[in-house]
Amino acid sequence: MRRPAPLPIPLLTALAAALAAGCSSAPPPPDPGLTRTPATASAPAPADAATLAERLAYGSRTRTKLPPAYLHERLRERAATPAVDAAFERVRADDTPANRSALLHALERGFVHAETTSSLDLLGPELGQRFRSFNWHDDDYPGGPVGPNEHWAGTLADALDGVSPERRANRSAVAALRREEATEPIWERLLAAWRPIPGEEGHRLNRHAVGPYLAMREAAAADGVELVIVSAHRDPRRARANAARAANPFAVASFSSHALGLAIDLALPIPGGPAGDAAAFPLSTRPMARVVDMRRSPVHKWMHLHASGFGWYPYQHEPWHWEYNPPGFRAVLLEDLGGGPSPRGAPPASPG
Ligand SMILES: [Zn+2]
Numbered sequence: 461m462r463r464p465a466p467l468p469i470p471l472l473t474a475l476a477a478a479l480a481a482g483c484s485s486a487p488p489p490p491d492p493g494l495t496r497t498p499a500t501a502s503a504p505a506p507a508d509a510a511t512l513a514e515r516l517a518y519g520s521r522t523r524t525k526l527p528p529a530y531l532h533e534r535l536r537e538r539a540a541t542p543a544v545d546a547a548f549e550r551v552r553a554d555d556t557p558a559n560r561s562a563l564l565h566a567l568e569r570g571f572v573h574a575e576t577t578s579s580l581d582l583l584g585p586e587l588g589q590r591f592r593s594f595n596w597h598d599d600d601y602p603g604g605p606v607g608p609n610e611h612w613a614g615t616l617a618d619a620l621d622g623v624s625p626e627r628r629a630n631r632s633a634v635a636a637l638r639r640e641e642a643t644e645p646i647w648e649r650l651l652a653a654w655r656p657i658p659g660e661e662g663h664r665l666n667r668h669a670v671g672p673y674l675a676m677r678e679a680a681a682a683d684g685v686e687l688v689i690v691s692a693h694r695d696p697r698r699a700r701a702n703a704a705r706a707a708n709p710f711a712v713a714s715f716s717s718h719a720l721g722l723a724i725d726l727a728l729p730i731p732g733g734p735a736g737d738a739a740a741f742p743l744s745t746r747p748m749a750r751v752v753d754m755r756r757s758p759v760h761k762w763m764h765l766h767a768s769g770f771g772w773y774p775y776q777h778e779p780w781h782w783e784y785n786p787p788g789f790r791a792v793l794l795e796d797l798g799g800g801p802s803p804r805g806a807p808p809a810s811p812g
Contacts, residue, residue, distance in 0.1 A: 512552055513538070516563065524564050525623055525765055526571055527584045534567055541570050569683055572761045575731035579755040579764045579779070580616075582623045591616050591752065600748035602777065607748060616752075617776035624764045627773040629722040629785040630715055636722060636790045637797075639715040647696060649797045654693055654721050663692035666721035668792060669771075669784035673724065676770035685762040690743060690780070691725040694718035717783045724772075725780045728757035743780045754779040 507515065513535035518528045538545045547563040571577050581588040591612075599607035602614060629636045637646070654664040657673060665673060677687045696719035717723035725743055730753060745751060754760060760779050767773065771786030 507552070509548075509552065510536075512555075513548070516548075516551065516560070520560070520564055523561070524568060525582055526564075526567060527582060529585050530571070530581060531567060534570060541566075544570055568765055572683065572685060572758045572765065575756075577756070577761065578753075579620070579760050580752070582764060583619050587619060591619075594752075596748040596752060598747035598749070601745040601751055604745070609748075613748065613777070620764075620774070620776045624768065624774055626775060627783065627785045627787075628775065629717040629720055629783045629789075634785065634787075634790070636785050636793045637720060642696075642715060646797055650720060651695075653796060657689065657692065660689050660692075663689045663724070664721060665692055665724070665784070666793070668789070668796075669722055672771045672784060672786075676767060676772060679766065679770070680759075680762050683762060683766075685758050687759060688727040689724050690727050692718065692723065693721050717785075722784045724782050725778075726759055726763070726782065728754045728759050728780055730754065730757050743778070745778070751779065 514532065517532035517535055520526075520531055521528055524531070534541065534544060535548060538548050543566045544563070547559070547566040551559045551563050571581075578588065578592055580591045583591070594609070594612065597607040597609055599605040600609045600613050601607065602610045607613075626632065627634050630639070637650075642650075650666070653667050655667045655670050657663050657665060657670055659674075659677075680687050694716060696715075718725075728743075757779075763772070763782060764774065767782060771784050771789070772782045773785060775781040775783065
């Protein structure tokens, strides 16, 4: 089995993390492309197109997860994408924050809908290509039959986490609820808080997650991306029985975010694949090459760029699985579970 040459993961992951950190609410650092230009001139002469493209590409990294190298290339080749070309000319004529945002949006839309791109390209051209072209063994997804390159599957997940970090709702330092807190009374209140999703009534979510999901679905639709839920709520009583039979230990069915009503599995249609039919895209962990390929879906690319803005976060091993757990949500959920565990995470005293 072929193995890739050692990857400069620490460097690239640190870079990716730095890029992602720039997407938070912290004030953006000075734009290196612009600080070299005196900012005092009242009306600077319009930059020549090549210089402006360079400034935009490297000065936009705090406002998009698209890598500077990708932005630079698309701006250089902007004639091939009329929407990008038009937005670029508007910035050139009038370099306002609104016009820059519109240009970034056009670039993001182009990335999402391009048949040649994958969410893995958010890692930058070198690392993205390496993961995409790697000769994966069918069993390289961690768990179950052992594949020869499972460690690379872990590296892939770690690298992607640097771009678009997880916030696992059921198992992480920022969990909304922890396994040891899920007593029977807590489960009763959680199940009582499930609500059907308008337009996708067969699926339910915790009442706090429904609105943000609808807002996200609408924003995606405005970008030409249809979010379709394949699976959401799962009854924990049934999940407990199924856990024993699960081949995928990462699913942790007995205390899953699906059981909390805080997870969705999305259909991931892929360009060139069978159209529209979610059933044609089994959300399976095997073969691994297929799991990697799922990241070419416009749905997955759009989610990586935008989902966190709606409180939804990825699970890197499963491209289809997303969880609602925005900062501060644990306190909101615990308030709902009134009389449950403390926000500090101590389990409740056992009932007498
Ligand atoms: Zn799932």
